[in-house]
Amino acid sequence: MPEPRSLVRGQFKQAPATRRGLIINGGGCQGKTETACAVAAAFEDSWLELHDHLNPDAVPGTRDLHAPVAYVQTPITAKPKSTCKAILDFYGADHKNMDLPALIRAVRRHVHAHGTRAILLDDITRLKLHRLDDQDVFDLLKGFMDMSATLVLIGVDMLGSGLLKGAVRDPRTGDWVLPNEPGAGISESAETQHQRRFTMAHLGPFPYDSPEEMAAFVRHLQGIEKHLRFFDAAPGMLTGGDMPEYLHDRTGGVVGLLECLVEDGVEAAIDSGDEKLTIGLLDQLAISVEGLPHRDATAGEVPELPVQPDPGPAATGTDPR
Template sequence: MSEAPPQDIANPQMSLTTKEGWRAFVDENPDPPPSLPSGTVLDEGELESYREARIDYHTRSVIVNTPTIRGVVTTGRKRIVLNRHQVSARRGLIVSGLAGTGKTTAITQLGKNVEQITRRRSPNAVGGLPVVFVTVPPAATPKMLAGEFARFLGIPLEHRMSQVQITNAVCDLLGKLGTTLVLVDEIHNLDLTTRNGAEASDQLKYLSERIAATFVLAGLDVETSSLFQGTRGQQIAGRYTVIPSRPFGHRIRADKESWQALVVTMENSLRRHAHRPGTLVAMADYLHERTGGLIGSLSQLIREAAVDAIDSGTEKITKRMLDEIELDHAVQKTRPDRPRVKYARRPKAA
């Protein structure tokens, strides 16, 4: 019996919309399960432990440095610097695009990068909170939006607290904690054509004035929503730069090379014993047709196939296995009956 391979199967990740969950996300840097040397013998318990460690590893999304992430991180850090001495009308970012194009991943990677840099610059600082992450609830009211900030901070909300009291408590605490970046996801839930949506938009603008931080928003197709309409919309449009988050193209050579690089990164992250390097790259055209170039759908497809390969004991991903995986409805409805693309087969080794 050999020594069991090391493992570190974390508990389910806490919500990013609490400071504890956010800090856990920033601290997270999971190592892949080690590869077992040829001839390693494990008993039944060790084998099951190793199997579960690999499954847990494949349930984690692989972070790929996509053009969207690079653009958001680079531009976001510039905005933070430019806003350093601004007392009002600070400039922000809006990441806008279809579902599954990596908007939330992009803004959270910006936040993670900013917080890690802040920690390195001030290693002895205690109690600061460089980054805040909240989501806009559906049909949000001004009080609900302020409540999301309070929930992130862990501010106890008494039943009779007014919107003004909650807002003041949030702004005062964030000022003391030195927050420099506020991330707001699901911004499309602000419907400026409704009274609640318009008032919640005003609340967000007020918070951006009271809190000396750069605001970065993300949402579905924000450019075509009501967010930029009317007087309120003009104010938002005048302060925020929109960074589009698009599906990967596949028409010109540069697009195909970018897509292949994405597939290569995801393939290299896999931990399966019978996998032949280059298998997924050879299916790059098929994978694009299957996912519509959406990074979220590609991640689901590859990770689910990897888990299936471990569970079934085959330890390899095949096209038949990929064909059997059901993807999200957004991808399925745009390609209901299209013929599958044939992919290049790897030549057999001599």
């Protein structure tokens, strides 16, 4: 996991400037949201400690509502207006009967008033550029970047989604650059001369080819294993023998699918009285993504499943593996 400063490193600069954005890209159920929120929470702790839990930009005599990090999930039927409203909902702000320019001004006002330094827009690829109402989405996103807050976009297949259409990779830094188009669209800052840059972090499945990759996957399993509570649990329940390779084959190294399989296995182990996870027990379970909450399949948020075994009779816990 990256250090908190690498996520919002621009916030430790005091000079006024457009903040560099961050894109967290990957497939469905790859742990993008959990990773971003964990790093953002660590940053928020550091920022609050740095400023004695006070908003350093608060106006004297006003109520100090300090929210260094704002997390917003893009609506499934996302449009620029509904995205602005979702941000304002985070602050509990009224947005009735506002047109798009008024919504953008309200977002800027509340981001400043609450001392927000990072805005996480999750599932941003729900924005569909083929819809007529979404043609101004570029100016919307670029306009957010001069609010003294780091814009973090989280989504599936960002390059293929069209959201970065027109972006080019800076050969010096490797960052994706959205050139300005002065006078275009609805952005209040469209006439600025800065180029808006995004650094992209890609989260993919755990590979399992080299010893180093295998060791990384086993370390992830160790983190899961220490949180499991069974009467008959033994050290190495998920990390010993053939279990790591089996779990990787079953899930393709996708952390969300691994979580689904382990959770179903825990429930089955308790119900059967086995009180431990075995390959024999897990062979009785087929991973299902139908119950994943708040997932939009049309936006690529539901991953493709590896071939699943046919569930057999209830596991007895006698499998020697």
